[in-house]
Every structure is written in structure tokens, then in C-alpha cells.
Amino acid sequence: MKSTEHNKFLLYLFLFSFFVSGGLSSCITPRTDAPRLSDTEIRNQTVFPEKSGEKPRILLINSDSNVEKYKTAQEEFKKTVSASVLEANLGNEKELEGEIKKMLAYNADLVYCIGAKAFSFAKDHFGDKYIVFSSIINCYRLTPFPPKTYGISNELHTRMPLFMFRSIFPDIRRLGILYSEQYTLQWFKDAESQAKELEIEIIGNSVAEKEEMMPALKNLLSRADALWLISDPVIMPEKKFLYEILNVCAKYRKPVFSYHETYVNYGAVLVVSVDEATIGRQAAGIAMELLSGNKMNTDEKIQFPAGSQISLNLKKTEEYSLEYNKDGLGMVNNIVK
Template sequence: MTRRLPIFYLVLVIAWIGLGWRLPSEAAGPERVAVLLSTESPPFDKVLEGFRDSLEQKKIPVLIKILPDGLSSEDTKNVELIFAVGSEALVQARVQNPDIPIVAGMILREEDLVNFPHTTGVYLEHPPEIQLGWMRRILPDARKIGVVYNGTENMGRIENAKKILDQMGFQLVAQEVSGPRELPAALENLANTADVLWGVSDHVVLTPQTARHILLFSFRNRIPFVGLSHAWTKAGALYSLDRDYHDIGRQCGELAYRILQGEPAGSIAPVAPRKVTYSLNLKAANRMKLNISSSVRKDAEQVY
């Protein structure tokens, strides 16, 4: 994009489908897909690009129009589907257009998409079994998985992860905290019991304010920390899983196409990213005397 707009960006994607793609009774009038973006950033741009590519591969030409405001009733009178990119865009789309099917992208968790009518999409968080499978590949000797979490936000997620860990032959060593002040003691309880510290998205435990303390604990105790993004890896986490944002856009485009062909959005379960990328911090690995396989080094998207 070449210009900055207010917090919401509206992109109207008007797709024309030839008569050969529809029955004659359905051929009149263009289909419309309204694309609402929460912010402008490279990942969001890649998602939009992937979405457009997916539609174009299905012979749907795409015309884009950028508007500075949200979706008005005039904008949506012929719209059949909204593509909401980001949490703020999803909230606005739901509130202002409750009856129009929504495909959402750049949403953190699955629960942010379920139990809402007319809504499906691709969430960002990798399922626990995917995360733990990669942990086994990158740290094959790790068996005791330490995690610090806030129970209000993550109790159910940790209980589910424990079941998966047990099935995969791991042991979960969990420390619950109610606030950041309890974090130092919780980490110390893991110092002699955990082989690896697993970072789970948590608004109490993993914040810019707690990052330094967690990474210092990791280095001092030679317990590798698994981060949430390449920014954590760059700061000192051993590795972090990430996503192929262009492919997330393609996934969203495929969901949109299914809905445009008549499948109810509410009948399509939200899905996780199908492609996994990761960043690796070899400086952290060397400091902790960890042996990282050549295949893991070679396949990393980013290496620090």
C-alpha cells in the first residue's frame, strides 16, 4: 500500500464470475467481497496478497478499491462476504454487518472464531500437538516441559496440553501465577526440574515487561526458551514457530470461495495455518551447549 489511512482500512474486492462458473439463473450481477484490514504491516499485506492470488487462480478477477472508513450500509448492499483481517476488523465487521458471512485472518486463537454465526477463518496459534512435534524435532532430548501461565486466561489450554504431552511421552511441569510479581518464584521452581521452557501466549506471563526476566532465567539456567515469534528468537529464545502469511491469505481465499459457492460459513470450522516456519538462535544454542541438527539449521526461516 502506498498511503497510510486511519486505524481501519477498507478494501473492496469486486469479483466477476463468468457465466461458465454459474448456473444461468445465478449469472446476473457481480459478487462482492469486502476486505477490512485492522492495520498496515508486512504480514497483513502478505495475507491480503495471498487472498487475492487464491481468488485469481479460481478465475475470479479482482478489483480493489480503498476507502478510509468502515463498511456503510451503502457499501454492503451487494456484498456477499466480508474478509476481516485482524481482530479489530473482525469486531467491526460483526457489529456493523451481523448478517453477512465473514472469513477472518490474523486472529490469534481458535476460540476467537468459534461460536459466532456466519464466521469462519484461519487463526494464528499453532495447535499444541504441532508445537510439541517441533519441540521434539529441535530438542529431541527434552522430556520435562516447563510452562508458566495465568490460570484465568490459560487453565483450559494447559489442561488440554497436558493430555497431549502425556500421549507424546513428555512431562508437563506447570507453574500457575496470578500476576507478574509471582513470575520470578515460579521460574525458580522450574530451575532444577524443566528441560525446556515453553512460551504460551499469555497476557500476564509473556509481555514486553517480563521478557528480559524470562530470557535471563533461560540463559542463567541453560534452559532453552521457546518463544512466540521471531522477535523473541532475536531477543534470545532458542527458537519460535511462525507462519507463512501469504499462505494464510490463500487459505482464507479458499474458505471464501467455498462460501461464495453456497457453503454456509458457520458450517466451516476455523483452521490453523497449514504451513509452519521457524526462526532459530544459534548463539543461544551455543551458549547452552545444545546440539542442533544440521537439518534444523538448514530449514530455519531466520537464523540469529
């Protein structure tokens, strides 16, 4: 790596360390940030003040408890809180009527929703109560929120993965992104803005329906150094679309950067993912703050995920003959060789 490039990398590495150590929460706008609770703080806040000798009552609604990431958030939430928790699953159509009756009969102090389906149900039936949500793609598309709504965004702050891409693969300067106006337009605009500061060019193609996805992908790969595959149900309505995208990128010998840790096993080169267990604990921390009577600032209402995992597919990196910064591997949690 040239001296100038090396100096830039050191600067980026310093700034990255600054951001992940907490500096991030003090220098971005209220809509897209909130103070982060550390894992230690979340674990230590495990006791609610009792009301009239009884524990607080929490209704936990899961959009589909068979979804692994939803299940992980649910389990960690339950482990962390000291409260009476009634669990409901909207994913089982056969038992849905009974689940709804059970929820409506439960006099909850707070509702925790996992996924968009659960949150939509809570908005319709529990809008007067405290609502905490997580695991919703582009949660702002569901606004307006009930006034007592708090949550954790499904996406990391865009600067976080961009720093990792830039730090580990400093020669990759043009990132292609497929997005939809319905779900991820605002996220795409935020990513464009953040990328400019890191001297990365974002090349985007908007997709309105799944039939447009493959032509848009091939067009994108002819102009970009790598694909940044994001979470968007228009781009990947079914799992088979993931395999198709990865296969096409492999034919073009273009690396894929993405958001889900399992994707490195299917051929993605670098993944910066949300830690789902931390999401559950973070949601529990918010719930405990609310039920203890503590007032939360308006800029704390929607928080970024507090934890992340970095995974690198070194085998694919070498297969594509990609230059990577070995000094940056210390930041990687999982390496596939």
C-alpha cells in the same frame, strides 16, 4: 544418542512426516481440526463465479494495518482473490469514524477480519453475512460465533511444535509454560494431553496479571528444562516483557522455544511459527469456497494454519551446550549461526 533413543527418534520423525503430509486432518476431533488447503490449491482457486455479471464484494477489516503480520495476511489475501475488495483499518483512531461509515455503506457479500478487534466489529455489524477471520489469539474465547462464521486459528496444532521440540532436542523432557486462564487455558490443556503421548512433561504456571509474570517465570525455570513461550497478552502485554523473559532465561541458561520467527534473533533457541502469507491465501481459499456456493462441513469452519516455518538458533544452542539431533536439521527452514 543411545540406540533406544535413536529408534524412538526415527519413530517420531516418521509420525511427524505423516502428520505434516496430511494425516493430521483425519485423526483429530472436529473442534480442533479442518482439512488443509495446499498452497497450490489456494493459488489455483483464483476466480469467483460472477453473480449478475458482477464480481463478489468483499469487505476486508484489519484491526491495525501497521502490524506486520496483519499487513502480510491482508496483502496475500488481496493477491489471491478475484473480487471487489474494500479495505478498512481500525488501527487509526483519527480516521476511525470515516472508516466505520465507509464499511457500513458497503454492501459486502463476505467480510474478512484480521485480528480480534476487526472480528468483534464484524460480529456486531455484519452478523448476517459470511465472516472469515484470522490472526486471533484463542479465537474460541469469542464464542458464540455468528452462524455463517469461518476462520483460521492463530495457533498451530499443539502436536506440530511438540514433535519438532522432541525431534531436534530429544533430551529435553520437561517444558515450562506460562499461560492465562483468560486466553490460553484450553490451549494449555490440549498441549498437556499431546505432550504425554511424546513422553514430554508439561509444567504450567497460570498468570492472572502482568505483575505475577516474573515470579511465576523464575519458579517455572527452577523445575523445567526449557521454556515454551506462547502467545498470550497477559504474559506479554508489551514488547519489553519479551526481552525480560529472554534475559531471565539466559541467566538460568534455559532454552526458549517459541512461536514467532523473529524471536530467534533475540535469543530464542527454537521457533515453530505460523506462515502469515499462507494464512492470507488460506483465508482467500475459504472465502472463494463460500462465495462460489459450495457447502462446507461444520468441522471445516475453524481450520488450523496450513503453513509453518521452523527456525533454529544454533549459536544459542551451542552456547548452552545443548545436545541436538543433527539429522533433524533438514526440517529447519532458518538456522541462525
